[in-house]
Amino acid sequence: MKKVSDYILKNDCYIVVGHKEPDGDSVGSVLAMKRFLNNIGKRAIALFEEELNIPVEELGIEEEYYTSQNLPPLENYSTLLMLDAHQWYRIGKLEALLKPRVKDLVCIDHHPNHDPEGVVNYLDSSAAAVGEIVYTLIHYTDNTSVIDDTIARCLYLSIYSDTGGFKFPNTKKETHQLVASLFDYDINPYHMYSVLNEQRTLPQLRLLAKALETLRLVYNDQVGYLVVSKDILQSTRTTLDDIRNFTYYPRSIKSVRIALVFTEKEDCIDIAFRSKGSIAVNDIARHFGGGGHPNAAGAEVKGMELEELIVEVLHACQKVLHKEKCRV
Ligand SMILES: [Mn+2]
Numbered sequence: 001m002k003k004v005s006d007y008i009l010k011n012d013c014y015i016v017v018g019h020k021e022p023d024g025d026s027v028g029s030v031l032a033m034k035r036f037l038n039n040i041g042k043r044a045i046a047l048f049e050e051e052l053n054i055p056v057e058e059l060g061i062e063e064e065y066y067t068s069q070n071l072p073p074l075e076n077y078s079t080l081l082m083l084d085a086h087q088w089y090r091i092g093k094l095e096a097l098l099k100p101r102v103k104d105l106v107c108i109d110h111h112p113n114h115d116p117e118g119v120v121n122y123l124d125s126s127a128a129a130v131g132e133i134v135y136t137l138i139h140y141t142d143n144t145s146v147i148d149d150t151i152a153r154c155l156y157l158s159i160y161s162d163t164g165g166f167k168f169p170n171t172k173k174e175t176h177q178l179v180a181s182l183f184d185y186d187i188n189p190y191h192m193y194s195v196l197n198e199q200r201t202l203p204q205l206r207l208l209a210k211a212l213e214t215l216r217l218v219y220n221d222q223v224g225y226l227v228v229s230k231d232i233l234q235s236t237r238t239t240l241d242d243i244r245n246f247t248y249y250p251r252s253i254k255s256v257r258i259a260l261v262f263t264e265k266e267d268c269i270d271i272a273f274r275s276k277g278s279i280a281v282n283d284i285a286r287h288f289g290g291g292g293h294p295n296a297a298g299a300e301v302k303g304m305e306l307e308e309l310i311v312e313v314l315h316a317c318q319k320v321l322h323k324e325k326c327r328v
Contacts, residue, residue, distance in 0.1 A: 001122065001136065001137065001140050003120055003122070004106065004108060004120050004121075004122040004137070005137055005140050005141050007104075007106055007120045008037070008042075008081075008106070008137070008141070009141060011078070011079055011104075012042050012043055013042070013043045013044070013076055013077045013078050013079065014034075014037055014042060014043070014044040014045075014077065014079050014080075014081045015044075015045055015047050015074065015077045015079070015080050015081065015098065015102065016030050016033050016034045016037070016044055016045070016046050016047065016081045016083065017030065017046075017047050017048070017080060017081070017082055017083070017091050017094055017098070018030040018048065018082075018083050018084045018085065018091075019084050019085040019090040019091060019092075020049045020050075020090065020091060020092030020093070020094075021049070021050070021053075021092075022048050022049070022050075022052065022053075022054075022084075023054075023084075023161055023162075024054060024157050024158060024160065024161025024162065024196070025084055025129045025130055025131060025158045025159075025161050025162040026048075026083065026084045026085075026130075027048070027052055027054050027056065027154075027157065027158075028129075028131050028154040028155060028156070028157035028158030028159075028161065029083045029084055029108075029129065029130035029131045029133075029134050029154070029155075029158045030046050030048070030065075030083050030084075031046055031056070031061060031063045031065065031150075031154045032131060032134050032135075032151045032154035032155050032158065033046075033081065033083060033108075033134050034046040034063065034065070035063055035148075035150055035151050035154070036134065036137075036138055036143070036146060036147075036151060039143075039146035039148070039151075040141075040143055040146055043076070043077075044081075045064075045065075045066060045072060045077065046063065046064070046065035046066070047065065047066045047067070047068075047071075047094065048065060048066075048067050048068075049067065049068050049091065049092045049093050049094050050067055050068070050069075051067055051069070052065075053241055054157070054196075055195055055199070056157075058195045059153060059157060059191075059192055059195050059196075060149070060150075060153050060186075060188075060191075061150055061153050061154055061157070062150065063150055063154070068093050068094055068097060071097070074098075074101050075101075077101075077102065078102060078103040078104065079102060079103065079104045079105075079106055080098055080102040080104070080105050080106070081106050081108070082105060082106065082107045082108070082109075082118065083107075083108050083109065083130050083134075084109055084110070084111070084130045085107070085109055085111070086107035086109040086111065086113075086114070086116035086117060086118065086121055086123060087114070087115065087116070087117050088105070088117055104118075104119045104120075105117060105118040105119060106118050106119065106120045106121070107120075107121045107122070107123070108121075108122045108123075108130060108133055108134070108137075109121075109122075109123050109124075109130065110123070110124055110125055110126075110127040110128070110129065110130055110132075110133060110162075111123075111125065111291070111292065111293060112125050112282065112293065112294070113125065114286075114291060125293075128159060128162055128163050128168075128170040128171060128172065128175045129158045129159045129161065129162035129163065129170075130158060130162075131154070131155040131156075131157070131158025131159045131162075132158075132159060132174075132175065132178060134155065134158070135155055135178055138151075147185065148185065149185045149186040149187075151185075152182040152184075152185035152186070152187055153185075153186075153187060153192070155178075155182055156179065156182050156187055156189075156192060157192065157196075159175060159178070159179055160192060160193075160196070161196075163175060165193070166179070168295070169295065200244070201242075203236050203237050203238045203242065204238060204242045204244065206236045206238075207228075207232065207233065207236040207238040207242055207243070208246070208249075210232045210235070210236055211226050211227075211228050211232060211243075211246055211249075211261075212226070212249060214226050214227040214228075214229075214232075215249065215250060217250075217253070217255070217256070218314055219314075219317070219318050219321060220255070221253070221255035221256065222255060222256060222257045222258065222321055223256065223257070223258045223259075223260065223314060223317045223318075223321070224249075224250030224251070224253050224256040224258075224259050224260070225250060225259070225260035225261065225262065225310070225314070226246055226249065226250055226260070226261045226262070227261075227262045227263075227264075227306070227310070228243060228246065228261065228262065228263040228264065229264045229306070230264045240263065240265060243261075243263060246261045246272070247259045247260070247261050247272050247273075247274040251274050251276070256276070257275060257276050257277065257279055257321065258273070258274070258275045258276075258279060258281060258317050258320070258321070259273075259274040259275070260272065260273055260274075260313065260317070262306065262309070262310060262313075264306060265300070267302060268300045268301055268302045269300070269301050269304065269306055269309055270298065270299075270300050271285070271288060271290070271298065271299045271300075271301065271309075271313060272297075272298050273285050273292070273296070273297040273298065273299075274295060274296055275294070275295050275296075276295070278324065279294075279295075279320060279321070279324055280294040280295075280320070281294065281295065281296070281297045281317075281320070282294055282297040283320070284297070284313070284316045284317060284320060285297035285298055285299045286299075287316060288301050288312075288313065288316075289301060
């Protein structure tokens, strides 16, 4: 923590980015970090690959950010602060834009360590969310007085998202203690919950219904998977943005230990992996060119037919389940 906090306090002019297809943790931690830096007198901007999927303003987070479609002049910014990721390729299109322009890359992440590419890297895989690390950093630098309602809401968003609403096994006593301290600020948990979970549209539910029809269980019902094809999206007049936490459904089945969602995208197939207990799906994801946490990972595969990919992924899952059985 000393190395990264020394770096941050000593330097100025930061571009703060999260990984591509930013989730609540990415969005919350990036905006909290950007605002924290501004509040201690540093120049910093927040930048995302795409327009955000998360309605930040409705969450009471009014913080300026840029996207790759609306870039500010970047000449003055020398350090790229990468959150919730620690390798260049994880920021998608922004890599090509930023790599030639910035001097230093600094990474703060909670994904398992996998060849971090920053000059300074702070990786803590025991942190439930990067928001936890940002909060620790603010504490460590003795700057808790600059936390305001927006930073508190951003941190809440980050931790709420990556713990699945304080349910997943990464939720610890410390997580609740940290979140409790955020209640010193203006936080409305039901409002946050409602904005994040009670905003579905009818087409989105029709999409879910169609996707659930594809649910299959294999290997003694231990692996459950859904397939979201282009056809389903078309017939329900929905887009990729309308897919929300579909892994929840196969995962909610008692016997399922590995839950998968295959999504047909324009030029690739996206696979979302979730697992229960000691089964690590990030190794499987890595095998298909992706990565992530032991219980939540993802990959995007190009140049393979959907059916053929499903067979290969299921086979990889079977191997992991078999290894696990041998271990116990
Ligand atoms: Mn995260």
